[in-house]
Amino acid sequence: xxxxxxxxxxxxxxxxxPISCSEEQDFDQFDDLQVTPLLVSxxxxxxxxxxxxxxxxxxxxxxxxxxxxxxxxxxFVAERLLEGTIIFEVENTTSKNISFVVEFLDExxxxxxxxxxxxxxxxxxxxxREVAYGPTGKSxxxxxxxxxxxxxxxxxxxxxxxxxxxxxxxxxxxxxxxLFELQ
Numbered sequence: 001x002x003x004x005x006x007x008x009x010x011x012x013x014x015x016x017x018p019i020s021c022s023e024e025q026d027f028d029q030f031d032d033l034q035v036t037p038l039l040v041s042x043x044x045x046x047x048x049x050x051x052x053x054x055x056x057x058x059x060x061x062x063x064x065x066x067x068x069x070x071x072x073x074x075x076f077v078a079e080r081l082l083e084g085t086i087i088f089e090v091e092n093t094t095s096k097n098i099s100f101v102v103e104f105l106d107e108x109x110x111x112x113x114x115x116x117x118x119x120x121x122x123x124x125x126x127x128x129r130e131v132a133y134g135p136t137g138k139s140x141x142x143x144x145x146x147x148x149x150x151x152x153x154x155x156x157x158x159x160x161x162x163x164x165x166x167x168x169x170x171x172x173x174x175x176x177x178x179l180f181e182l183q
Contacts, residue, residue, distance in 0.1 A: 037179075037180055037182065038177060038178070038179050039177070039178045039179075039180065040175065040176070040177050040178075041071075041175065041176055041178075042173070042174070042175050043067065043069065043086070043149065043174040043175060043176055044067045044149065044151065044172075044173065044174055045171075045172075045173045046063060046065075046151065046153070046170075046171070046172040046173070047169055047170070047171050047172075048062060048063060048153065048169060048170050049167075049168070049169045050094040050095065050096065050162060050163055050168040050169060050170075053094060053096055053098075053155050053159075053170070054155075054159045054160060054161075054162070055159075056155060056159070057155070057159050060154075061152050061153055061154045061155075062153055062154065062155055063151065063152065063153035064150070064151070064152045064153070065150070065151055066105070066148045066149070066150050066151075067148060067149045067150075067151060068147075068148055069104075069146050069147060069148055069149050070147060071143075071146075071176075071178070072143060072144045072146070073147070077180070078144045080180045080181050080182060081134075081140055081143065081144065081178060081179075081180055082134060082179045082180060082181050083132070083133060083134025083135060083136070083137075083140070083178075083179045084132075084133040084134060084140070084143050084176060084177065084178045084179070085130050085131065085132050085133070085137075085176065085177045086130070086131045086133070086174060086175075086176045087128065087129070087130050087131075087174060087175045087176070087177070088102070088115065088117065088127075088128070088129045088130075088131070088172070088173075088174045089126060089127070089128050089129075089171075089172075089173050089174070090117055090119050090126070090127040090170070090171070090172050091125075091126045091127075091170070091171045092119045092120070092121065092122055092124045092170050092171075093122045093123075093163060093165040093167075093168045093169060093170075094121060094122060094163050094165075094168040094169065094170055095121045095122065095157065095161040095162060095163040095168065096121055096155050096156070096157040096158075096161070096170075097118070097119070097120060097121055097155075097156035097157045098118075098119040098153060098154070098155060098156065098157075098170055099116070099117065099118050099119070099153070099154045099156050100116070100117040100119070100151065100152065100153050100154075100172055101114060101115070101116050101117075101150075101151075101152045101154075102114070102115045102116075102117075102149055102150070102151050102174075103149065103150040103152075104142055104143075104146045104149060105146065105147060105148045105149070105150055106145045106146065106147055107147045112142045112145055112146060113138065113142045113146075115129070115131060117129070117172075118156075119170070121157065121163070122163050122165050122168065134179075143178075151172070153170070153172070
């Protein structure tokens, strides 16, 4: 008798389970979802000793390089960019006045934008510059069309002085923050 009662209770439980505590699933929730990730990345890092700068002379640049920047070469990514910030940081412990020019280049080498930095000799501290692109800054089209960055460093001082700092050098680095809308 207990066995039949157990079977009956189990059958009722199985029959009631599908209608208990379940609700209709809404698989269209993705349409309501708005995701705006912030991506952070390093772009370039340059370090040069005072000895190298002195050896380069004053009439020419001590550093010149084109850095690949194809962050937005995919149309899908470029269309979803909401805003961006490029952060430049320069630290000079040399006895030199230094100049850096950063040119934003398109695929054909045309200059889209330019950032110029004049750095005093040590002790100059750390120079930080944030350049905004988007609604509160420069046009987003500059970032989207940029294919390379040209960085040129020039010695505006002499080529014989030396700093009293230990291991004098110039450090120039940059990073970027980009805000996207995925949906």
